[in-house]
Amino acid sequence: MRLICQHLSKVYATRSGRIAALVDLNLVVRDREFVCIVGPSGCGKTTLLKIVAGLLAPSGGEVVYEHIDGAARNAMVFQEDSAFPWLTVIDNVAFPLEVEGVARTERRRRAQVILDRVGLGRFALNYPHELSTGMKQRVGIARAFARRPALLLMDEPFASLDAQIRAVLQEELVALWSEHERTVLYVTHDIEEALFLGDRVIVMSGSPGQIMAEIPVSFPRPRSHALRADPRFVGLKEEIWELIKSEVLTALAGHPGVAP
Amino acid sequence: MVVREDVVSSRPANGSAGDRLVMVITPLAVLVVWEVSVRLGYLHSLFFPPPSLVFQTIARLTRSGELPGHVLISLQRVFLGFFLGAAPGVLLGMSMGWSRRVRAAIEPMVSALYPVPKVALLPMILLLFGIGELSKVVLVAIGAFFPAVINAMTGVMGISPVYFEAAANCGAGRWKTFTRVIIPGSLPVTLAGIRLAFGMALILVVTAEFVAARSGVGAMIWLAWETLRTEKLYAGVVTWAFLGLVSTWCLRWVEASVIRWRPHTS
Numbered sequence: 167m168r169l170i171c172q173h174l175s176k177v178y179a180t181r182s183g184r185i186a187a188l189v190d191l192n193l194v195v196r197d198r199e200f201v202c203i204v205g206p207s208g209c210g211k212t213t214l215l216k217i218v219a220g221l222l223a224p225s226g227g228e229v230v231y232e233h234i235d236g237a238a239r240n241a242m243v244f245q246e247d248s249a250f251p252w253l254t255v256i257d258n259v260a261f262p263l264e265v266e267g268v269a270r271t272e273r274r275r276r277a278q279v280i281l282d283r284v285g286l287g288r289f290a291l292n293y294p295h296e297l298s299t300g301m302k303q304r305v306g307i308a309r310a311f312a313r314r315p316a317l318l319l320m321d322e323p324f325a326s327l328d329a330q331i332r333a334v335l336q337e338e339l340v341a342l343w344s345e346h347e348r349t350v351l352y353v354t355h356d357i358e359e360a361l362f363l364g365d366r367v368i369v370m371s372g373s374p375g376q377i378m379a380e381i382p383v384s385f386p387r388p389r390s391h392a393l394r395a396d397p398r399f400v401g402l403k404e405e406i407w408e409l410i411k412s413e414v415l416t417a418l419a420g421h422p423g424v425a426p
Numbered sequence: 427m428v429v430r431e432d433v434v435s436s437r438p439a440n441g442s443a444g445d446r447l448v449m450v451i452t453p454l455a456v457l458v459v460w461e462v463s464v465r466l467g468y469l470h471s472l473f474f475p476p477p478s479l480v481f482q483t484i485a486r487l488t489r490s491g492e493l494p495g496h497v498l499i500s501l502q503r504v505f506l507g508f509f510l511g512a513a514p515g516v517l518l519g520m521s522m523g524w525s526r527r528v529r530a531a532i533e534p535m536v537s538a539l540y541p542v543p544k545v546a547l548l549p550m551i552l553l554l555f556g557i558g559e560l561s562k563v564v565l566v567a568i569g570a571f572f573p574a575v576i577n578a579m580t581g582v583m584g585i586s587p588v589y590f591e592a593a594a595n596c597g598a599g600r601w602k603t604f605t606r607v608i609i610p611g612s613l614p615v616t617l618a619g620i621r622l623a624f625g626m627a628l629i630l631v632v633t634a635e636f637v638a639a640r641s642g643v644g645a646m647i648w649l650a651w652e653t654l655r656t657e658k659l660y661a662g663v664v665t666w667a668f669l670g671l672v673s674t675w676c677l678r679w680v681e682a683s684v685i686r687w688r689p690h691t692s
Contacts, residue, residue, distance in 0.1 A: 216591075219595055220595075221591050221594060221595060238597065240595075241595065241596075242591075242592075242595045244588055244591065244592060246586075246588050247588075248588045248589065248591070248592040250589060250592070250606070250607070250610070250611075251687050251688070252610035252611065252613070252685075252687045253606075253610075253687075261593075261596050261598075261606070262596040262597060264602075264606075265596050265597045265598050265599075265602055266597065293686070293687040294687075295687065295688070295689045306592075309592075309596070313596065313597075
């Protein structure tokens with residue numbers, strides 16, 4: 167499948183006036199590509215993802231899905247814990263199948279397969295509050311995979327986790343991705359994470375949200391965390407940081423109470 | 427930092443044995459002091475009939491069938507009014523919590539009427555519905571409606587937006603969103619509202635029976651007062667208090683068994 171975003175714009179009306187979150191954004195995500203979007207907070211990354219997910223209507227432009235090869239167009243993994251607290255782990259993962267109308271035993275069987283794959287097989291009948299934060303986030307990922315989406319949308323899914331768990335889940339995610347051959351659009355503010363995961367890194371600038379640069383990341387897969395010490399990796403990281411730094415400083419300067 | 431893979435047992439112990447002992451001993455001690463004070467002449471038995479006499483009266487009125495008759499009639503009014511008030515209250519409250527438009531249309535009226543003491547509506551209700559069964563049921567229904575509507579609305583509004591987005595992203599339509607997000611997500615607050623609504627029903631039925639009934643526990647208490655049969659008056663009050671206690675226990679048990687997914691149950 168191929169995702170095409172054409173001339174996307176989004177304007178929010180707030181009390182202090184209209185704020186342009188996205189301005190004329192054009193993006194093509196190729197089949198089975200893992201694209202990461204980095205940018206300072208408030209640059210419209212999440213807005214873009216929600217528009218692509220269909221959760222938010224754009225003010226202008228359009229999103230086109232070509233050659234959809236999954237059961238669903240897209241599935242989103244949210245930044246905050248989005249597992250329904252009132253459903254058991256297995257019913258959470260089976261929820262998209264329930265909506266599709268799959269019979270209970272069949273959807274539980276399929277959900278169990280995915281849970282085993284993400285290492286939550288033993289916790290199928292637990293409620294989310296009985297799990298650690300990292301495990302809850304895995305429930306969200308498993309639920310997204312249960313939809314068999316053509317495009318997987320991820321909004322900083324590991325931002326609230328500590329560095330060690332994040333490293334483990336990043337590797338798990340890449341393994342899942344290469345197994346299922348999905349197309350992924352992954353939003354993060356962590357440059358290292360973007361370089362470690364992505365085939366391509368899109369750098370966004372804030373206010374208004376626009377694409378500042380596209381950086382191909384050609385490190386061979388499977389990638390190990392040792393890659394982070396690679397001089398080319400460090401070089402790219404510096405390059406992206408230089409791009410974003412001015413943005414961050416501008417954002418700080420524009421922020422009331424902070425000296426430029 | 428360690429990856430925590432164990433399942434956290436988060437259900438708190440349901441009070442220690444000591445706590446439960448205290449719960450029983452304190453009221454018993456009050457009764458003993460009361461009984462002794464009357465027997466020693468510190469309290470006048472016309473105003474404070476001793477617990478032994480009150481319980482004898484309850485037993486006598488139960489055997490004669492008088493008390494069970496009154497209780498049954500009152501409870502019938504309670505349940506009828508409760509369902510007629512709380513059920514539409516919950517449905518309306520949930521739609522108010524879900525839709526900003528419905529909320530805008532209804533909330534000002536609810537907020538304006540909520541603080542009006544429901545007893546103050548009794549004369550109007552008697553005027554509209556007559557002195558029969560219906561007026562009592564209507565007053566109870568109005569009383570039960572408000573806690574139900576307010577809590578159901580608050581419960582739905584308290585559901586984190588991410589669950590709505592997650593459900594929408596999973597392809598859920600309005601019906602699935604209602605049954606899988608709105609109802610379970612608001613249930614803890616809604617059920618607390620239902621408990622308050624039932625308590626309100628218990629209060630209002632007695633109030634209505636004071637004024638406009640010849641049967642029911644309220645009517646029995648009022649007649650006992652008019653004839654200065656204080657032990658019968660107390661028997662009615664104690665019986666009703668006991669029913670209130672039992673209903674609270676039952677509703678708490680329902681809450682705890684319906685909402686098993688919460689870390690703590692109140």
